[in-house]
Amino acid sequence: MQYLESFYNYLQYERRNSSHTIVAYKNDLRQFCEFLEQENIELWVNVTSKVIRSWMVQLVNEGVSPRTVTRKISTLKVLFKFLMLEDVVDSNVAKHVITPKIPKKLPAFVKETEMDFLLDSIEFGQDFTGLRDKLIIEIFYHTGMRLSELVGLMDCQIDAGNDVFKIYGKRSKERIVPIIKELKVSLVRYLNERDKLFPEKRNPYLLITEKGLPVYHKLVYRVVNSYLGQVSTVVKKSPHVIRHTFATALLNRGADLNAIKELLGHSNLAATEIYTHNTFEKLNSIYKQAHPRAEKMEDYI
Template structure:
């Protein structure tokens, strides 16, 4: 087995990364390998020095890649050299002293409660398979905070209607069970009846399907959310991730504690969940000003 194949196995089996992440890491490695062959006539990326990597970074910046994209590609290389250290193929990583490029902090603006309500009211009487499915997807994102890939990979066996729960497979193959509101359970039953009436079902193990009976994909789900929320919101980003963001923000605004939100989102640490707290600041200020004795006249 060559080093690249061994690296793939390491990412899949030990790190338990998703197929999408594994492919991204390997593609970045191949791209860097090609760059070195072309500019340094060197085929073995295991023997490169930081100067060569820096030349690659400069070429990426010159190609107008954002600092975020460049940092992601460097993360792929870091993982590769960390793997080589692990199997004792190198003694020191050429990226040991590398510092990530500075990136602007992008404020993820959640939907307001009114915007979400406007979409759901517009969809309150869905007719037919696609409308019923679409409403259930939006409701699930908003009431569970699950990730797009988690929703896509829900299987029939993951749904427990009587127990009002759903099991999802998160990052690094970590399973978690999410509670489902009774009102959403009713929609599940409606969707299941419509699903049974599809002319053909190809990907039968998956819960959410297209009208052709195929498993959903990332682009399909993104377009679905973007289409519905474009009618009620002028926010720049209208995506499944923003709905996940909205779920967390609205829970915090209404008194949920950070640890509970962390568990629902499937975060491994509170640090990941804390990014949502800034959106609750306006609500906290309002409560603070209304309740603090020193602010009472």
């Protein structure tokens, strides 16, 4: 089909898309052009919304995921916008094509019983490394911190008098998160051991390595992955999963959604509302198990 090379130059030099993005566009358009060839369509001006919808149906029938289909239609929208600029077509026929609904991916979380077992029954050790690793898990679980926030956490962000952390999140936005008694005990134990090993500690960071340097992302990720692997079958065993676990546990126990939003440092409520889906699933499961008529009603649904 004509104009494709000009389109790729447009992507590279005017839109300044990455080479990876351009390769993805080329693959999408190669597939679309193969479909047009099957339909005996040789000119862009002969492509209609109906033609694009037919291609979309074919992709779905072939088992292509809704997310991928949506991306391919987005490619066509960019292409037809370019063709309009070049006066090749009069309208963007891809613009009004309704794409498949992409199912929401619920945040993974660890069960409360599994977190309890991890913190109460798994042996971390009483040496510096053990105390630090347990503190890492507890900070994530008791505060909902992001990985970057924990790695960047400094001694000066601990307000011991008020038992709170002052956390600096995205765009340096400050928020206050309480330090509960259990976390405070672990924090004091760790600080005592750290200060014995490094009496002249000079860097300002709370969590450090065995060499006295600040902890780094990969180290923290490995710690979390290792310990979650001992108690949970959740596929992704990352710090962010514990953040999800923190939010889900609070919501399940009746915490106000706006309060959770503030604790997590979300800029808007929509980002926090995703956790209500997990809570709904739990409530739905409890309802079906507990309500005397629920099992009977399922026969009619």
